[in-house]
Each structure stands twice: as structure tokens, then as C-alpha cells.
Amino acid sequence: MARAARARQDRQRSAAPRATGGRVTIHDVAQAANVSIGTVSRALNGRGGVHPETRRRVLATATELAYDPDRAARELSNRRSVAVALSVAHGYPRLTPFFVLFLQRFSDHLADSGLRVQDVPTGSDGLPERDADAFVLLGAHPDDPRIAHAERLGRPFVLVGHHPGVRCVAPDDEAGGRLAAEHLLRLGHESLLHVSAMPHSQAYADRARGFDEAVRAALQRSSALAVADDGTPLSGYRALRAHLEAGSCPTGIFAASDELASGCMTAAADLGVRVPSDVSIVGFDDLPEVGTRLTTIRQDIDALARETVTLLREALQGERIRSLRLPVSLVSRGTTAERR
Amino acid sequence: MARAARARQDRQRSAAPRATGGRVTIHDVAQAANVSIGTVSRALNGRGGVHPETRRRVLATATELAYDPDRAARELSNRRSVAVALSVAHGYPRLTPFFVLFLQRFSDHLADSGLRVQDVPTGSDGLPERDADAFVLLGAHPDDPRIAHAERLGRPFVLVGHHPGVRCVAPDDEAGGRLAAEHLLRLGHESLLHVSAMPHSQAYADRARGFDEAVRAALQRSSALAVADDGTPLSGYRALRAHLEAGSCPTGIFAASDELASGCMTAAADLGVRVPSDVSIVGFDDLPEVGTRLTTIRQDIDALARETVTLLREALQGERIRSLRLPVSLVSRGTTAERR
DNA sequence: CTGAAAGCGCTAACAC
């Protein structure tokens, strides 16, 4: 018997803990659950052919031991050479907080599954410039040419957004807009303004629709609308400033993102309008650095990234198409108050 | 002989290419250079004990074959359990384009070396909240408590910035400021404004100093200064707008970052000041999305990240302290012109 | 349904 094999054997047999530098490995789980590492792997990855009771036991011990599979090992072993392309819609900025946060989480979860991202630029024709084994489409918009493109290529893909008959996942933007409206209305605000941007973007459009429907249901009329050049704080600032300088004085503002909202906050301050006593402001996203003090609609970016990876793995394994809509919720902080 | 061993042997002996899915591995290089994989590894990693001629040959074949070491394998094999902590100075934003770009490049290069980052938050005392095997200190500022802290801990560390007697790397911010001044002066501008932010930050301070020194040398007086609240476009916008509305009318502006510069561009446009015919604007960084049309001082973020990793590895191996200052250069685009 | 072991690409310790 080769020395290596014996060493491994010893490890599995002996009660002494392995010297893995504190890290819990698949061997530890196997030993604790009294099965082989192969079984642990199968159980954990949902591969068929494991007795339900065994699977349960393995899963339980894994949780108990706080087992966290090593991504390098997984990647090395998988080596299924799946190149996952992350495609961002043409003209969509990539250095925005939301995108950065999503990308970080997404690569993390992907790496945990032993897969690797490949950031693929979108050409001016709106299509990904390189082929890949699988696609993740970000920045969905109506008549997105990338969907047909991925289907034509016959590649598995996941759309972050929504589209009939396609594997997709997205936050419930429409419900978020509704939540914002209801919150503002409940506080007695009737002079409402919606600050938005990039109307062709599915996310912004959905948020606006949800907000508008709720407002119309309550007040029998639409709110005012200010469309910023893009989603940055500066654009939000300029949009609100122009609106206020034109003489309007809303008491409730729903900004379609925290970034826009943060620009609105500054504009209000610069024009001597106090928040929340003069005007209430609701944002969207609940981003770490920009929206920390805002009343906002929270969406779970980490969950979004995680589910994207799940759907992607399902796609890779040829499973049935499934779509997800992730819940959002209102986080009430200091930027909204009752109408005076 | 175990089957695995034989298979490996066969691979090395036979002329047939390995079925590695197209990927060039260390085996391919070894075979082509007529040495063993061990020697290839040593040669490539600069470990001593390789004949100069052999090393040369290995390096050459590696380049020729476009060999790109697999990071997962490297990481798995290394497993030196080095936890590299990336520490950002307290109060320093992490969602800024510069930081995001640096972080991406840095993790990439680190992963290529088989190391792994661990993003460590900085407490309100200005110190990293967790211990680690090595530190990278970002956002250097005078009297940075983290330097003494890392030294006290006896941990190897690299400062992105500069400090006597410490392993550090930074772009030549001062030279960049000088370059901006000289460019503006050469175009005939004498009514100058410097838009800066966060004066305690080493980078901003150095850029300001370089600019000021060059201006004083030429005009025997300092330029005007506008300090923005932070480094964002919105802050740059407000700073310049306030300055212009107060009655000043500079013909040459040096913004300490592309983000600030982009805000300045918008402010100028909003106030009917044309760029570059009425005013010339120079930025700093040459960031992909924000500074694409700006005349700016270019710094190489990828090189900065790469050298940081190099210094870190040197630190880990206990080599002599060495410090780097990376060159910057002027990129002339459409936002500067001769004074009318 | 489960265990054993090959092998992913690489580094380092050990032989010669």
C-alpha cells in the first residue's frame, strides 16, 4: 500500500484530529458521520444515490461542524472548464455600488461552487463580445437582444430581471415601489415626487410602475416625475434641484435608488429644505455606504447573487426552468416623517 | 507501481499531448524544456538552486507556451494559511471606483500567487479589527496608527502610500500634481484653481503639493483652492459651483481626481462655462468610466496592485525592505486648451 | 447505496 493511501486511511480511522490548520475538511465530516468522504460529497452536492437517512445525518454533522468546503479544492477538482460570462447591458455603468456589490457576491458564490466568472464586455450591438459556456445577463431591459442571442447559441443562461419563459431572478421592484408609496401616503403626504433615471431599465421601470399604481389607487392621480440623467447622486441632486427651483414643493419624495436619494438629500440641504420636517425622502436598495441613514426599500443583494448561482447551476445541469422573485421590505429610518 | 504514478510517468515520457482541456500545465512546460516539473516550479518562482541556463530555458519555454499557472492549484498546494488582511483607513469609502478597481486587481494578483485576501474592517480607533498573517494598508495618512500597530504585532505589511523605513508603494502623486500644473501653465493659464478633498489623505496632499510648488515656481504665487467635502463627483460639482458663483473665474482647473473633475465638468456646463474654451480642466487617475474624455494624469492601478503583491511576498519571505514610487503621466484629451 | 481511490495542477521536502 502506498504511503499516501495509508496516511489517508489512518486519518479516517484514528480518532485524532487531522492537522489541517484548524480547517474543517470533508474528512472530518466523514469521520464524524461515520461514512466515507465520497458519500459526504454526494450528500452535500445533492447527487442522487444516497440513502435519505444517511444524507440527513451527513447534512446535520456538516452544519454542526460548520463545514465550509474549500473553493480552491473544489475548483481544482471540478475542472469542468465552465466559463461563466457575466454580461452587463450596453451602456450600463459597471462602477456603481450596486453592480460592484453584486459582482463581489456573485463571484464569491460562484467560486464556492468551484466555478469561475469571466467578465465579458457587451458590444455596441448589445451582445456579449465573446462566447462562453454559460451566461448571466445583468441590466435587463425590454427587447433585450441578449436573450435571443443566448438561446440561439444554445447556452444555459440566467437573466437578472424578468422575462417570460426564461430562467430569471430579480427583486420585487414593483412591490418595492408600492411599499414606498404606501409609506409616504400613510404619513399623510399627497404632494408626491418620483425621482427616477434610465426609464428603459427594467428595474427602474418596475419601481416607477409600482409607485405610480399605489399613488393612483389612493389619490386618483399620478405623482410628479423627475427623470435624472443617470443613477448617480450628482444626477439625483441636479434633478431635484431643478425641480425645486422650478417652484414645485413636494412633501414626499421616492427616489428610485439610494444613490439618487443621497443626491436628493444634498439638494434639499443646499436649498434650505429640511429633511424630514419639510420633505420626506425614501430611497431604494439599502446600500451600505450611501444609504445608511435613509428610509429605504431594502433588497438583499447577497441573496440575489446566491440565487443567480443556484439557477445557473440548475441551468448547467439541464434542470427545469424556474424563476424567482425576491422579496423587498421597507426600512424606516430618519428621512421620513408625518406631513406637518 | 501505483497506477496513478504510472499514468503520470507515461505523460511525461510520451510525446502525446496531455488531455488537459487545452490548458497548458506545468507538465507541458517541463516536457518542452526537457526538465522535471519540480525544476519548472523552482525556476518560475525564483527559488534558488537552479542552473542559470536551465532557468533561462524554462522561462523561455513558459513564455513561448503562454503558460499561466493555475491559481486554484497553487492555492491548494501552498496552503501556507496566510491570511492577508486588506485594511482601509477609517472613514475611507470603499465603494469608490479607485478602491474597487484596486481591490479587484489586488485580489487577482494575490490569487495568482496562491494567496487569499480577507477584507478586514477598520475600527473607530483606526486599527484593523482582526489580526492576520500579513497586512496591506490602504488610504495612508499622516500619523497612521496602523503602521505602529502592524510593527507591534510583528506582522509583515505593505503600505500603499509612503512612510520612511517601511515597505511601501505609491504612485508619484507629487509628480502628477506638477505635471498638471506644467500642462496648464504651458497653455498660458495663470488664473488657476485646485479642487481637492480630504486634505489629510496622503494622496490628495501630495497632489496638491506638487501642483502648488510648480505654480509658485512659475507665477510666484499660489493658485486658488476649493476643498470639496469628499472625493465624489457631487462634491466636486458643489465645490466648483460655489466657487464660480462667488465670482471667481479661473481659466485652468486641476481636480485632484477624475471623479472630482467629472463633477467640475457638469458644474461648468450648468453655469454656462464652456470646456475647454472658457476653462481647461485636468483630472487625476484616468479611471475607465468616469475619466474617459478628460485630460488627466494617468496612474497604473494594475501595476500598483501587482507591485503591492510583490512587496507582500517579499515581506512574507523576510526579504530586505524595498519601496517603490510608480510613475504617472499626462494624458491629453479634450478638456484642456490654450488660454484665449 | 456506499467505500476506495484516481486525479485536478501545483509546491516543497526529500533523494540522489
Next chain:
DNA sequence: GTGTTAGCGCTTTCAG
């Protein structure tokens, strides 16, 4: 100075 090989943690045949 160079070759050989154990082993990093995991997935996946292949036997039973």
C-alpha cells in the same frame, strides 16, 4: 542542480 513524489481538499468514476 535536478528528479521524484507526497499531499493540499475535493469530485467522480469504479467496484462491490
